[in-house]
Amino acid sequence: MDAKTKYHCEARAKIIKALAHSSRIFMIEELGKGERSVYALTEMVGADVSTVSKHLSVLKNAGLVTSDRRGQQVFYTLRVPCILNFFSCVETVLQANAMEHNALVE
Amino acid sequence: MDAKTKYHCEARAKIIKALAHSSRIFMIEELGKGERSVYALTEMVGADVSTVSKHLSVLKNAGLVTSDRRGQQVFYTLRVPCILNFFSCVETVLQANAMEHNALVE
DNA sequence: TGCACGCTTGGTTGAATAGCCAAACATATC
DNA sequence: GATATGTTTGGCTATTCAACCAAGCGTGCA
Numbered sequence: 001m002d003a004k005t006k007y008h009c010e011a012r013a014k015i016i017k018a019l020a021h022s023s024r025i026f027m028i029e030e031l032g033k034g035e036r037s038v039y040a041l042t043e044m045v046g047a048d049v050s051t052v053s054k055h056l057s058v059l060k061n062a063g064l065v066t067s068d069r070r071g072q073q074v075f076y077t078l079r080v081p082c083i084l085n086f087f088s089c090v091e092t093v094l095q096a097n098a099m100e101h102n103a104l105v106e
Numbered sequence: 107m108d109a110k111t112k113y114h115c116e117a118r119a120k121i122i123k124a125l126a127h128s129s130r131i132f133m134i135e136e137l138g139k140g141e142r143s144v145y146a147l148t149e150m151v152g153a154d155v156s157t158v159s160k161h162l163s164v165l166k167n168a169g170l171v172t173s174d175r176r177g178q179q180v181f182y183t184l185r186v187p188c189i190l191n192f193f194s195c196v197e198t199v200l201q202a203n204a205m206e207h208n209a210l211v212e
Numbered sequence: 213t214g215c216a217c218g219c220t221t222g223g224t225t226g227a228a229t230a231g232c233c234a235a236a237c238a239t240a241t242c
Numbered sequence: 243g244a245t246a247t248g249t250t251t252g253g254c255t256a257t258t259c260a261a262c263c264a265a266g267c268g269t270g271c272a
Contacts (some may be wrong), residue, residue: 001132001150009128012196020126022115026107031214038249044107048232053250055230063203072239072248081200082195089188090118096186097169126261144219154262159220178218178269193270 015049019083023047027077029087030079031065096106125162125189129153130161134198135193137184178197 001009017026017087023045030036030044042052056076057067065076078084107115125131129151136142136150145160148158163183170189171182184190 001152004133006128006271009132011124012131012193015129015130015196016122017126020119020123022112022119023230025118025122026111026115039247046107047230049249050233050251051123051231057250063206065198069238069249074249080195080199082198084197086192086196087118090121091185091194092188093121093169093186094117100169129260145217148219153260155219156221156263158260163220175219175268178216180224 001094012024015062015064017068018058018064021055021058023052024059027052027055027059027076028064028078028083032081034074035068035077040077042075107203110200121168121170124164124170127158127160127161127164131193133158133161133165133182134170134184137182138187138190141174142181147182191201 016071017030026045027036030041038049038053038056041056042049045052045055054068059069060076064080065077066079068075068077075104125134132151133142133147136147144159144162148155149163151158151161155157159171162171162173166173170184170186172184172185174181
């Protein structure tokens with residue numbers, strides 16, 4: 001693995017790390033439906049506002065969402081919809097795992 | 107977020123976490139070209155064999171690769187090729203980030 | 213049987229991450 | 243200006259994760 005490849009893999013890892021949390025996955029999917037305020041997401045996720053805010057900043061730093069302040073509220077938007085396609089691939093993995101598990105049990 | 111949704115997001119997070127490391131990303135891509143032995147991957151990654159072996163077990167536990175022992179060697183194979191499509195989406199994000207960065211610098 | 217090779221597992225250490233609370237900040241309204 | 247609402251940031255603790263070394267296991271061969 002040469003230096004260029006390594007750098008490239010690290011750049012990709014940063015983005016994937018930003019996705020690697022259940023709350024953030026939920027938020028990404030929710031934002032896929034349209035923009036949401038921090039307050040709205042906090043209600044849905046059911047964690048402390050500060051926690052949700054930090055999750056959002058992780059997503060923002062990775063370039064996955066953008067934010068837009070309007071009045072007192074800050075609205076977040078999904079910037080890269082193709083992420084949603086990826087989730088369907090993850091779904092494939094989950095189903096394959098479930099099938100294998102059943103096969104082993106039988 | 108109800109219990110079912112939460113469980114589902116956690117299941118997806120487990121899989122995405124397994125992808126969230128530069129060495130594992132590299133290995134996934136390499137395995138996309140065909141099966142590889144642990145030794146071959148170790149050479150390419152340039153880390154300790156034990157480290158690479160542990161990375162591979164993470165991928166295997168997530169259901170992303172399968173292993174097959176033939177003689178002294180263990181060959182790993184990518185089980186879910188759609189993962190590779192996802193990397194192209196990540197590429198999109200990286201390019202978008204780079205463009206934005208350039209725009210800010212200019 | 214003993215040894216070499218390829219791989220995995222256990223153990224330890226240091227770094228990164230997630231969660232909450234408290235405090236600060238931004239905006240709107242009175 | 244004072245206060246309320248919405249959001250972010252700092253600080254702390256507990257947990258998770260990655261890397262290496264050392265030891266163990268599985269297979270093939272002398």
